[in-house]
Amino acid sequence: MNQHEVQQMTDSFKINPLQFIPGEETFDQEYSVQKQYTTLVFENRENQQAHNSYQQELREMQSIENGDLEQLEACWLDLQPTAYGKLANNKIRNIKNHCLIVVAFASRAAIRGGLAPEIAYSLCDSYIQQIEDCDESIVLVQLAHRAEQQFTKFVADLIPASTKEISQKARAHIDACKQYVFIHLQGKLTVRQIAAALELNPNYLSSIFKQHEGQRLSQFILVEKIKVAQKMLIYSDYSFGEIAHFLGFASQSHLGTHFKTYTHQTLGDYRAFYQTKQKNDE
Known part of the structure; x- marks a missing residue:
């Protein structure tokens, strides 16, 4: 990427912070969100469906944070394929969205585990680009799990052979x-x-x-x-x-x-x- 392209990218992010404050422009979308939310809650209760548990998610993220690859892989066995939320109408787009969330969460868990933020962000960006370019469901899921593995290994490498107390x-x-x-x-x-x-x-x-x-x-x-x-x-x-x-x-x-x-x-x-x-x- 040359200097002109870098400048163009930088300029594209120069947005007035006040534009991020929700205003009247989003009222219609917010109404749709609340309507869809109410419908989903009702349908899930009627069909006795639930997402994968929050405790399972915490165990998975803690595995990465602790650099524990064995525990991470054990967490994957607890996942229920039918217990994922619907994030898009298109099947592949839905899987991609879930994978993007997994990679983003994994990168933050790695940072909490001691990985330098810039390294975590860059690796996260790289996996997200690969996910966006892929249209095979199995490969997408494997990419997300591969990202979790890599973040876990990075954290594991940071743990000294003899852990010492540190202020x-x-x-x-x-x-x-x-x-x-x-x-x-x-x-x-x-x-x-x-x-x-x-x-x-x-x-x-x-x-x-x-x-x-x-x-x-x-x-x-x-x-x-x-x-x-x-x-x-x-x-x-x-x-x-x-x-x-x-x-x-x-x-x-x-x-x-x-x-x-x-x-x-x-x-x-x-x-x-x-x-x-x-x-x-x-």
Whole structure:
């Protein structure tokens, strides 16, 4: 997406906040909502139909929040296929709407579990786009469950091997630190820079991060940059030098050295292997 397209998208969201306040324009729609709501409640009671329980929904979201994949999959077995609400007249549109809700809820559960909001939002956006582009009912449901799995795995990866008590204040600082890192992975990024942005002492930030995350903040930054490099190697055509520059490495060689330490593969070998694998999977 070029700069002009980004600006067009940004402009499209520039709406006067007062326009969001319900006014007379929505009176007719509100009447229809209340009428349909009353009819649905009556029909469901008459037919002894009910939605999947709220407790089941809570267990599913708590599984994601706790990074508990086994519990999540157990929750799926409790779902009743006939106990979903009607969100659209068209069958596929109805399934899509349910899947969109599942993905959105899962992303928020992952954030409560410690996943950086920007990562959660971006993954959520990606799954929603895939759902919108799909018209096969089975694939749609699998996509929604795949999203829940991915969010759960992300949260699980955040849980230290030995869980330590952490104050609410320290957790807030660590979460803010991670969020800053994820947003500023492009370019050079230092502990001092992050601490200054968060108005914290660099030594204090480094100390609480190492104590509660089990690794140095500088190491966390490096690993996250390598993860971005991995995705760029697979899903983009950027050269090794362009990727190194984008991520703030001194040179392609500098990136290559750290990349091989982390993945045990060179940049070229990694791109060749995974792009070939992706084509074969297609």
